[in-house]
Amino acid sequence: MTRKYMTHMVHNSSVLSRMVLSHDGLWERLTWTDRTQSWQIFVTVQMDPCDSYGLCGAYGSCNASNSVKCSCLKGFVPKFQKDWETQNWSRSCVRRTALNCSSDGFLKYSNVKLPDSRQSWFNYSINLDELKMDKIYI
Structure with missing residues (x-):
């Protein structure tokens, strides 16, 4: 198994930020918004x-x-x-x-990588x- 690592450097420590790999394979960077008291998606990147x-x-x-x-x-x-x-x-x-x-x-x-077939029948x-x-x- 190949492991990959990523470093996330913050230039402004007053901004709360986190990165997650979503269930559908997207890297998402979220930032905390005090006004709404929630995490908001700042940017989304598809790896493949x-x-x-x-x-x-x-x-x-x-x-x-x-x-x-x-x-x-x-x-x-x-x-x-x-x-x-x-x-x-x-x-x-x-x-x-x-x-x-x-x-x-x-x-x-x-x-060949086949599509997800968990919802398919055979x-x-x-x-x-x-x-x-x-x-x-x-």
Whole structure:
């Protein structure tokens, strides 16, 4: 496990400030406001832009190391090319050619971080061979 540390230096000690990592992966700097007697968000920073759900849309892949973050998976193209040229990737990718059930198959991708699926459901009674027989392909 890689550990990362951060130092927070305060120039004005009369300002109360704290930094937290929120449940959705955002660094938030909060400052205390006497008037409202509460912590107010001063700045929010996202550590990994690819953690924004749906950033690249359906059939898109995000790479935080690239200046152009999103690309379409193999066999797919941007649904609206002009949107992609302005770095609006959210409107998804579509198949380049229609699905051919007799010759198309599954592709294996490695080093991919999948979205949070805690709210998803799975059919545990079906196996990969049954999926192939039913022609359920991505």
